[in-house]
Amino acid sequence: MSAIIIRQGLVVGEHATVVADVLIVDGRIAEVAATIDAPSDAREVDARDCWVGPGFVDLHSHLREPGREAAESIESGARAGALGGYCALVAMPNTEPALDNVALVSFVLERGARTPLDIAVAGAITQGRRGELLAPMAEMAALGVRIFTDDGVGVQDSSVMRRALTYARPLGVRLAQHCEDEQLAAGGTMNEGALSGRLGLVGRPALAEELMVMRDIELVRMTGAPLHFLHLSTGRSVQMVLGARDEGLPVTFEVAPHHFTLDEGACASYDPVFKVHPPLRSPSDVAALREALRRGVVDAVATDHAPHAPELKDLVFDEAPAGMLGLEHAAALTFEALGPSSDPRTFFQVLSRGPARIAQLRADDIRVRHSAHGAAMVSGEDANVTVFDPGSRWSVDRHTLESRSMNTPYDGRAMSGRVRATIVKGRLVVDQGLLT
Amino acid sequence: MIESIRGRSLLSLDDLSKEAIVEVLDTAESFVEVNRRSIKKVPALKGRVVASLFFEESTRTRLSFETAAKRLSADVLSLAVASSSVKKGESLRDTIATIDALGIDAVVMRHRSSGAALQVSRYVPHVRVINGGDGQHQHPTQGLLDAFTIRQILSERHDTTGLESGASLFEGLRILIVGDIRHSRVARSDVAAYATLGAEVRLCAPGTLLPEDVKTWPVTVAGDFDDALAWADVVGLLRLQSERGSGAFVASLSEFTFSHGLTVERARCLKSDALIMHPGPMNRGVEIDSRVVDSSRAVVERQVSNGVPIRMAVLYLSVAGSREG
Numbered sequence: 171m172s173a174i175i176i177r178q179g180l181v182v183g184e185h186a187t188v189v190a191d192v193l194i195v196d197g198r199i200a201e202v203a204a205t206i207d208a209p210s211d212a213r214e215v216d217a218r219d220c221w222v223g224p225g226f227v228d229l230h231s232h233l234r235e236p237g238r239e240a241a242e243s244i245e246s247g248a249r250a251g252a253l254g255g256y257c258a259l260v261a262m263p264n265t266e267p268a269l270d271n272v273a274l275v276s277f278v279l280e281r282g283a284r285t286p287l288d289i290a291v292a293g294a295i296t297q298g299r300r301g302e303l304l305a306p307m308a309e310m311a312a313l314g315v316r317i318f319t320d321d322g323v324g325v326q327d328s329s330v331m332r333r334a335l336t337y338a339r340p341l342g343v344r345l346a347q348h349c350e351d352e353q354l355a356a357g358g359t360m361n362e363g364a365l366s367g368r369l370g371l372v373g374r375p376a377l378a379e380e381l382m383v384m385r386d387i388e389l390v391r392m393t394g395a396p397l398h399f400l401h402l403s404t405g406r407s408v409q410m411v412l413g414a415r416d417e418g419l420p421v422t423f424e425v426a427p428h429h430f431t432l433d434e435g436a437c438a439s440y441d442p443v444f445k446v447h448p449p450l451r452s453p454s455d456v457a458a459l460r461e462a463l464r465r466g467v468v469d470a471v472a473t474d475h476a477p478h479a480p481e482l483k484d485l486v487f488d489e490a491p492a493g494m495l496g497l498e499h500a501a502a503l504t505f506e507a508l509g510p511s512s513d514p515r516t517f518f519q520v521l522s523r524g525p526a527r528i529a530q531l532r533a534d535d536i537r538v539r540h541s542a543h544g545a546a547m548v549s550g551e552d553a554n555v556t557v558f559d560p561g562s563r564w565s566v567d568r569h570t571l572e573s574r575s576m577n578t579p580y581d582g583r584a585m586s587g588r589v590r591a592t593i594v595k596g597r598l599v600v601d602q603g604l605l606t
Numbered sequence: 607m608i609e610s611i612r613g614r615s616l617l618s619l620d621d622l623s624k625e626a627i628v629e630v631l632d633t634a635e636s637f638v639e640v641n642r643r644s645i646k647k648v649p650a651l652k653g654r655v656v657a658s659l660f661f662e663e664s665t666r667t668r669l670s671f672e673t674a675a676k677r678l679s680a681d682v683l684s685l686a687v688a689s690s691s692v693k694k695g696e697s698l699r700d701t702i703a704t705i706d707a708l709g710i711d712a713v714v715m716r717h718r719s720s721g722a723a724l725q726v727s728r729y730v731p732h733v734r735v736i737n738g739g740d741g742q743h744q745h746p747t748q749g750l751l752d753a754f755t756i757r758q759i760l761s762e763r764h765d766t767t768g769l770e771s772g773a774s775l776f777e778g779l780r781i782l783i784v785g786d787i788r789h790s791r792v793a794r795s796d797v798a799a800y801a802t803l804g805a806e807v808r809l810c811a812p813g814t815l816l817p818e819d820v821k822t823w824p825v826t827v828a829g830d831f832d833d834a835l836a837w838a839d840v841v842g843l844l845r846l847q848s849e850r851g852s853g854a855f856v857a858s859l860s861e862f863t864f865s866h867g868l869t870v871e872r873a874r875c876l877k878s879d880a881l882i883m884h885p886g887p888m889n890r891g892v893e894i895d896s897r898v899v900d901s902s903r904a905v906v907e908r909q910v911s912n913g914v915p916i917r918m919a920v921l922y923l924s925v926a927g928s929r930e931g
Contacts, residue, residue, distance in 0.1 A: 367819030368620065370720035370743030370791060440721025441728075484699035486719035488741070 173200075174598055175208035176591070179217025179557060182224075182514045184523065184546045192222060194553040197541075197596030201549050213598055215591050217557050223518035225257030225554035225594060227525040227543045228497065229317070229346075229424055230400060230472035233259070233289075235281065236274070237266025241575050242477035244278065247497070248285035250475070250572040252599045254497040255521070255589035257554040258288040258543050260529050263299065264322040270294035270305040275313050286599045288540040288554075290529055292317040295334045295345060301325050304337055311341045314540070316530040319346035321400055322447075324382050326352055332389050339395035344422075344528065346398040349382035349407070350374065350448055359488045361434040361449040369438060371487060376404045376455070379448050383407045387414045387421065396420035398528055401474050403429040403448040405458025412467055422528050424472035427496055427503040430459040432579060442483045442490030443579050446476070460507045466516050470525040473500045477575035495578040498571055501558060503580075505587035510560070522556070541595050553596040562588035562603075572605070612927030615727045615735040616920055618744040619798035627802055628773050630919050631754050635768050637915035637922075640677065650922050651680035657705050658684045659715040660738070661722070666886060666910060667738050667747075671714045674917035680925075683708065698722065699729050706730045712925045714738050720791075734924045736917075742789050748885050749795030751916040753803060755909050756781075756840055759881060776803035782834050784810045784866055785844030785893050788817050788855070792885045793844060797825060810834045812865060814855040815846075831866060835875035842883040843868055843893050859892050868894045873901070881905050 176192040181202060191206040192199060208214070228251060234242040242250075244261065251259050261278050263269035269278060275291050282289025293310040297303045299320040307318055318338060324347050325331040331347075338345050355378040360366050362373020383399060387410060390397045402408050402423050411423045428446060433453045436444040444450060462468050476493025483490055501521060508517055526544025541552035568581040592600035599606060607623045608614065611630065619627070640648055656675040660668050668684075675682045685705065705713070712734040715723055720741030727735040739745040753776075754768075760775040761768045781800050787793040787809055800807050801824040809816065810828040820827060828834035835841065846862060856862045863869070868882070873895070876882075882894075882904040890896045899906060 362818060364819040364822040367817045367822070368794075370741050370794065372742075373818065439728075440724050481697050481700075484697040486698055486717065486722045486725060488719045 172596070173209045173212035174215060174593060174596070175206060175212045176215045176217045176222055176555065176557060179220045179222035180514060181222045181547055182518050183548070184515070187514060192547070192555065194555070194593060194596050197553055199547065199549050199551045199553050202547060215557060215598070215601065217590070219559065219561055220590055221514045221517070221558045221560060222547070223514065223556060224522040224526070224544050224547060225556045225592060226255045226501065226521040227258045227529055227531060228256050228473050228475070229260050229470055229525045229529055230426070230474045231259040231261055231497065232264065232476045232493065233261045234265060234477055236277065240479045242573060244281040244289060245285055246572065246574045247475070248282070248287045248289065249605060250497040251287055252592045252594070253572050253589065253605060254499065255501045255556040255558060255592050256287065256497060257556070257592065257594045258290060258526070258529070258531055258540070260290045260292050260317060262321050263292050263294040263319065268294045268299045270297050270299065272306070272309050272313055275310050275315060279313065286594050286597055288531065288543070288594070290531060290540060291315050292319050292321070292346065294318065295320045295325055296330065299323070301327055301330055304334060307338055307343065308341055311343050316343050317346050317398065318343060319348065319400065321346065321348045323352060324348045324350055328385060328389070331386065332393060335389055335393040335395035335397065339393060344396045344398050346400050347382065347386055348400050349379045349386065349402070351378045351381045354378040354381060359445060360437040361451050363434065363452060365434055365438065369440070371437070374447070374449050376406065376451065379404055380406050380410070383410050387411070387419065390414070390419050390421055394420070399423035401426040401429060401448060401472065403451050404455045408458060408462050422469040424470040424525070425459050425463065425468055426472060426474040427500045428474070428494055428579060430456055430463060430507050431503050432456070436579065440487045442485060442487050443494060443577050445487060445490055445492050446494050447492040463504070463507050463520065464509065464512070466519065468520050470528060471500060471504050471520040472525060473497050477573050478577050480576055483577050493577070495571065495573055495575060498573065499566060499578065499580055499585065501589055502585040502587045505560060553593055555593040556589060557591035558587060559590045560587045562586070564588055610923070611920065612923050614924060616746050616924055617723050617727060617735065617737045619746045619749045619795045619802070620744070622798070622802065624773055624802050627750065627753065627799060630750050630916065630923065631757060632769055633919035633923055634754055634912070634915040637918040640918070641914055647677050647679060649679045650926055651675070651678040654680045654711040654925055655709060656680045656682050656712045656714060656921065656925070657710045658682055659705065659713055661715070661717040662739070664716055664738070666913065667716065670913035671738060671917050674914050674921055677914070678918055678921055680921070683710065698725060702726050702729050706733060712736060712921065717741065736920060736924060739791055741791065743791050743794065745791040745795045747913070747917055747920055748792050749799040750920065751909060751912045752796055752842065752883060752885070753799045754916050755883070755905055755912050756881065758912065759905060759908070773803045776800065776805045779805040779840065780808070780838050781805045781840045781842065782808050782810060782828065782838035783842045783844065784831070784868070786815045786846045787811050787844065788815045789847040790844050796842060797823060801825070808834055808837065810866065812856055812862070832872065832875045835872060836877070838880055839877065840881045840883065841868070841876065844885070845887065845889050845893055863892055867892060868898050870895050870897050873898045876903070883909060885909065
């Protein structure tokens, strides 16, 4: 089989970084050394001035298949992901119908296997994501599903959530919660505050998120089951989950690029491209999220990639669906938030190692035949590798995205840092910043 | 800050300067005279096309705008549109593009969603958009006609004219706004107009019907309703916006009347020359007693008749005016 030699990049291991060559043969890392004599037929990737680390893993991709293929498909989402440096995506279950049974999970896994990436599935916690009756989590777990969520909305009923955690615990799977108390959110469309009042838009208060974070921390304490907090958007939410983690509770959390890049001020244009749940928050929340990223306490950056067909974002603000694209720009925005002098290990920690651990993506699971992700960059490992060029300058054009949708909030934005190559299971999927 | 609406869309009063507001009021003065003539028509907008696009039901605003456009000799395209673009299966952008393709100079629009007028102005930047009310956001022409009505009456009392008085009669004028402020676009436009013109504005409402962000508004909040009534030179009442869900924000209509209705007894707290205003439609017996509406201090009919000259002024400045600089 083919070989790839990555030349002279800064290889970012879990503990140390070193300028080296990386040789990949037959889907595995064969050697990492200062200089390597590669086979003559090896594809060469010039990685000078680039970071070479474990391929990115996204815990939060809405791939829209089945049901809303006009917005995205598993195949187009995988292409967008590869371009963004991702080797594995966790497909969210809020499709139509919802991924709440083995037939639908199998369909997505099977479609995913036709893409170059590893496509994992998050199953629904409750039937139809209605928050009432438990979905067959044990059957789905037997197919290799490791994360369950009703994302799009949180499980509102506390007793259902308690039951779900208790049920999930012995299965060795992790529940993930979209924290927003929908009654307090009251059908709001942006962050509640002075701006929502002036714009005449109904607000979703920060407390709607924080109340559910508080409740779920206590439910984790009660049940002992692990829980992952999806897209935390307020400084206080992050603070509470960090406190719970310090107490030893089995909680993890992610932050989304839009929440640490954009603030509620963007909504003043009433452009629905800025509508998302949880909503873009205050500048102080944005600063708190960036601070948490820099301190290295964030478990994962996850995109909440949420494609919507263009006509749905041409509606008035309160009628348009919530959600924005993320896969193609998350790495650059994470790099921007961490700052130019940041430690590349933090970068790969939040984009690869952290999320890989939460998603429990591992090679020994023969049922899904996914490869291992988020590894240490040493010989013998599955070759999931991303090459990131921190010196690249570029700008976003919503008309040239790989996603089927155009609802990026970053159109025209100047970006720093770009994915140069994505190698998935030993295959060069993105080279020179382009799909091969 | 927008210094003049000449050649511009009118989307909100939030960002208009005092000069821009006074310019509209002054322009409206000249159209009051037109409306008293036997032939109530001037050729100011002859050959111009104004589309009237009401996505949300309206009687007086729509009639008032269309009358204003016709008295300026504009051609009026009046389109019946479904209340929800989603239900109709057409996006707002497509609806506007279709109407724009007919060749229009201005759109007067009302929509149940906040921000709809701003969105439309982005879709068709060459067309002047006049916001006839968007969700809970703004109703600029109502704010202007309310200010115009106050200035008109006070200048009569002071034996001067609106034109001569400019904004001077608003200096220190005490204006109280009562009722469902939270859900009211009229309140947002009224407060912007009154505060910009120099008035002192106070709000009075049940706690749930005050906006969450009231401390950022240029107003004070009244503690006691009776005291506030005694304080006010002008009191503006707002109805409960039950279509925006305000029913759940108070225990019952009768309790609302009990705590914040302008009953005959309460009206006795008012100064003898205080003005009572209401943008309509009124719920007689809820926020205002019928006998109070029909008293000489209530100027509700003046507000309605001033709607036409104000909207003529807005259309004239916006459509016929060219932007300076």
